[in-house]
Amino acid sequence: MRPLHRAWTLRHAGVLATLLLAGLPTRAQHEPHWSAWVQEGYEAPERVLARLAALRPPAGADDWRRHWWRTRGVVAAAGHVEAAADEALAELRGWSGPQASLARADARLVEAVRAEREGRVQDVEAAASDAEQAYAAVCAPAQLPGCDLPTWWRLLRLRALRAESQGLWIEARSLQLRAAEVADQAGDLYLQAWSLAAAAVASQRLGESDLAREQLASAQRLAVRDDRPETGVRVLLNRARVEERRGDPAAALRALDQALDTLRSHEMPRLRALVQANRADLLGRSGRSREAVASIEQALPVVRRFDDRRLDPLLQFNLGLAHLALGQVKPGQAELGAAVAQWERQGAQGALREALRQGGDALHAVGEHAQALAWLHRERRLTEAQDDANRDAALRELRQRRDQEAEHLDLDRLRAENLLATARLESQQWLRRVQWLIGGSLLAMAAMLGLLVVRLRGGQGPEPGARRAPWWSRWTRRRDPLTGLPHRRQLLAQALQQAQSPAGLRGSLVMVDIDHWARLSERLGAAAAPAVLAGMASRLRDAVRDADRLCRWSDSSFLVLLDETAPEALDQLAQRLLAAIGDTPIAHAGDHLAVTASVGVVAFPLEGEPAPVDWERALARVELAVYAARADGRDRAVRLIKLTARGDEERALLSHEFAQARQRGLVHWIGLERQSGETAAKLSTKLA
Template identity: 25%
Template sequence: MTALSVPAFVHAEDDPIVRRIDQIQDLSDRNNEEGIRQLLELQKKMPADASVQARLDLVAVLSGLYFDAGRVKEGTALQDEFKRLSKELKDKDALLFLSIIEAFDVYEKSGYDAAYAYLDSLEPSIEKATPSLKFRYASIKSQFYSAQGKFQFALKQYIYMLDLIEKLPRRQLQARMITWERISSMYLGLKDPKKALEATTEALAVSSATAVPKAYVEILIVRGAALSQMKRNVEALKEYETALNIAKQEGLPFAQGAALFNLADQYLILKDYKRAEQCARESMAVYEKLDDKFNVIGAQVNLGLALGYQGKVKQGSDLVMESIEFFKKEKSNSALESINGELAAMYESAGMYKEALVLMREKQTLSEEVYQAEVAKETAKLRESFDTEKREKQIELLAKNNELKDADIRNHRLQQMVTLLASVVAVLAGCFIYMLYRRSKKLNLQLQEVNSQLEFHAVRDPLTGLHNRRSFIALMSTRVVRVEAERREGAYANPDCMILLDIDHFKNINDTWGHAVGDIVLKEVASRLRNVVRDEDMLMRWGGEEFLIFSPKSNPEQITSLVERVLRTIGEAPFMNGEQAITVTVTAGFISVPFSDVPEDVCDWERALQIADMALYLGKTHGRNRAYGLARLLVPHEDAIPTLTHDLAAAIKQNMVEVIEVLGPPQVAN
């Protein structure tokens, strides 16, 4: 179980220092060292009357950045400072967070059961907590469940975390990527690499290495592991190498250690034992520098296996056995099962079949130990009862050996008793096995149910029920084949259309009425949009307060009419919260695909959507409650596209493109 760095707490956005810390934290996702430098500079200039929130946030963010940079001692010192400051300032959110992470200390002292009991005792406080703290609480519970192999419970926590992400005040992308990375890792533990790969695809679809390199690297590593389980070893190797390069460029030592660890593992699979040894030694060196005992031991397993396969069996097996003893103390059965299997394979390759057999038996025992122990316990009780009865009968027969006839009768009865008791043993053992089967089946059904929920999350937005970004990306992945086929058939007369829209002043709605009302507005917008679009149109919640309408094979002349209906449907009638009326309008940008007969290898759907986003922004700068759409190019696309895809306002100013403006319904000033 790894230590948990202190998170930033998000408080009032009207605090300029808090806003500055937020900006630096976003920068640190791309440049960790620059983030540390700017935070230290801000710390020096921190005014004496700085808010409680600003003082806590600065220490929290800086602590996390130190850990990411491998500066563990400085990070730990700031964790202690955060604890001291939280108690001194009596900040309830920070104090509750400290109570949550106390679970790690409870686990270290008393084990998993004590940690679960402790976390359960915090439930009343968590129910009233902020979404950020609820997310952190669920994250820690999921870590414990996953580490102990209780995947069905872990998955429920992940589903809850996905629901909470929409309520987080900021850094939703990072939270989403962390959650999907955890889900991917869990599926790897369940030996379901296909689902693990799907989960990484979900995360990578909404991120980039330049935007969030740390989370991106973690996703690449899990993706590599999934590909490895699917025997796609060359692809796995490339993912790990890409992850290592990004981790080095961005100065992320923990990520470097993880990438090197998995490279060593992959080279073992590819039987390149020299490179496996090199990567294992490098990963051990990284983790030793970070004082990360758990991962040092894990890397030591790979080093031992690499040495063993090169003929240094004694040296290698000693290293692996040392690791096995460590994981036994940690009671990490899933790790032990895997390591026993790997060491057994190494022994087998060295011709040490007896040792290999012993380890394989231990591996089998680990996976079945609970079941076998319970069955053995019940069976032993029955057999003990049977043996006692049998001895009593034998004594009785010996005492009356002169009564041959009666002895024969009693002997016959004894045989019947033996047969009956043996049958009882078999029946009861069978019943017990059946009960265990029923229990296993019930857990599997629970897991299937939660998997169904996860699959819903993978393609649907949980709040509105609309399609999500991943659904659209999956649809677009087949676009090239479909468009080319339609063109060859001469059936592609009308282009597709994309309308990207954003709720105006949505932050003000949340700040004024609360996030619960904000959620009601989002659901009502989704409901109204459903009544506007065609059955064949695809309606998505694109993220936050953004929605996307994809209208395939649409008549260009009718798109303006559709946009007018969208603006009118949302903005004409207020949204009701009880007796209170809330004015809601949207701003939109729209474009056809292909656009103005430009080949899609020049302006594909992603580039077109980028232009629609700039058109939406243009609408916001001109007063909101309106839409801007691109009708056609007025110059050759070779001249227009470079400018159009980076600066729509400049393209309009240079008369490169014809733009349509659609106004929303007039609004009465509040």
């Protein structure tokens, strides 16, 4: 082809392609960024609804139409545009044909969003839970047709908000962390940062300050990478909640002031009202009541324009506190009572509990002692109910974690067996080649190998007809492949055998848990962390006695089973274990990392523990001892010496509500601090 002809052809081919593409719907027409429109619609619902109405769906695009109706319904429900929300609900509920089940789930999402705005807590959970199950089915483990990850994220967030509003912090954190994982899969930094920051609030409420800091730091890193101002504001809002819970209201106010500065150049009235509501709460607690009133008066019109009944009682309650502080008792009482009544109708048990506590203190300060006492009694009853619910949630989480660990162990076993099977197959193929090449020489070699095996077995051959697995197979089944320690199944079998005897478990359990292992392993990296853990195991193996049974129990914990041992010997063992981990830093990449451990020790029978003691109770008690060591600052050991719990309720507190068990004096222990070298153990009796 001549150059001129080729140029003419290419030019006209380009024109033809342009004409053809012009006749096709663009990606923007077919696949709008539905999640971004939901976020924009939170602040400007009418504008987004108008833009949605201008869209024209492609022919035969049922999936597109479902996304469109879901987005319209969510924006309208969140923005208090009731007619549009009702229209979307009717369309989604009556959906027929493909993806009808997901359309019904979308309708439940719209119902949950409306219920959340109206403060109907129980309705949020009922609707969001149903819809979340439907999306989980098409989004995990693989993303099937119909999956929309941001929608799944919203359902998890709604469920987490419901749990948080009822004071169920363990459940709330679990849901927020799942939401963060879903946002990560979706590649949405805004949603991921928001969920991680909210999880940090739950961690702080559970008393896990270090974990809360780590989660906030992760959220902040994501916010820096994202260019949307609302990402940073969401992180700052949750940072303020964490700082306030830590007892640093000044740091919390700084975070909220920074959030307001960020919003000054952006038209986000609802997010600004949320910041002002939280700021008013802190100003009131800091004695700056007039500033609190001014902040509330700025936020209240926006909140009521969108009929946000979740924020309305918070603003009304803080206004009541401010009026009480300014000496305006009657208006303050009325506003507090109205806010408490709203939270009670909504079923927001967590907010109600905090309001009764704060309001009771404020009423007492202005001389309204009878009402203050009545609120105190209500707050105590609510606290007991929430503690029961948190205990149940902790038990469910513990069971789920143990099930997951068991699955991981089974997978490790299957991998090891697969490797062994592959090795045996390759060995057989090699032997066949050798047999083909050297013939009769193989018989002599087999005889020599047979003599060697007999020698290795100490001269004891197998019984006639018996078949034994190769020694390396038996070793792998009995040993943890990473540390070389006996497998936990070995220790568990011995412990269960003892526990099933009429006398129950008699002996001692010692658990060693590496402090801050998740953070340490992240710093070490995936390649180095297993080697370091194996080194820790070697140190522990040198510290225990020959008769003690040591195994790796979980990712970062080790368990020792001992026969009946004198208390002094147990304390000495605990000191050796602490020193084995903490005395020598880990050398890594030219640096030396300090590593410590929390050690729990329990001897059975334990005073105050009903006999016989089964394995589950024994394990729960040694975990309690580890928790006590962590609560006292880590890098130490705790040996339980006595329980004073009476009845099932108090015994349940020992397993799931350590702080309350400690306050009630249900557990007594001996604390041991790590002493370097041969220094004698420093003992201090602890009563908790």
